[in-house]
Amino acid sequence: MRVALDTNVLAYAEGTNGPAKKEAALDLIQTLPQGSTVLPAQTLGELFNVLVRKARRPAASARAAILSWQDAFPVLDTSAAVIASAADLATDHQLGIWDAVVLAAAAEAECRLLLSEDLQEGFTWRGVTVTNPFSPHRHLLLAALFE
Secondary structure, eight states, X not given: OOEEEOHHHHHHHTTTTXXXXXXXXXXXXXXXXXXXXXXXXXXXXXXXXXXXXXXXXXXHHHHHHHHHHXXXXXXXXXXXXXXHHHHHHHHHHOOOHHHHHHHHHHHHTTOXXXXXXXXXXXXXXXXXXXXXXXXXXOOHHHHHHHO
């Protein structure tokens, strides 16, 4: 099962919301089956922004972080088809365009799950189901992935 990570998972793993969230995010990422995880390119851009603006890291440090994530996992391109699908998704389901780009990239890559704390739990579009990996009640698909 292919899984895409949203920006908040990466930001937490970088320690932007304290040590408890960092530990939870790193545990989650390390528990995912090897070869199952991908990153929409949009998440790396958003992560850079979060690290510089919210975490107040120097740009060079934020760049190093996104390059490290890029080395760790395959990155999904934001193609013209992804943008067109994202515009449809944003229009039809009232999502913000950048969240829609992340979800559309995951769908284009045939992911089954998008792990995100920001989108509606259980929302499914083109075979991709959004679930909050930090929820105390794990979605059945995520629980099955860990078994």
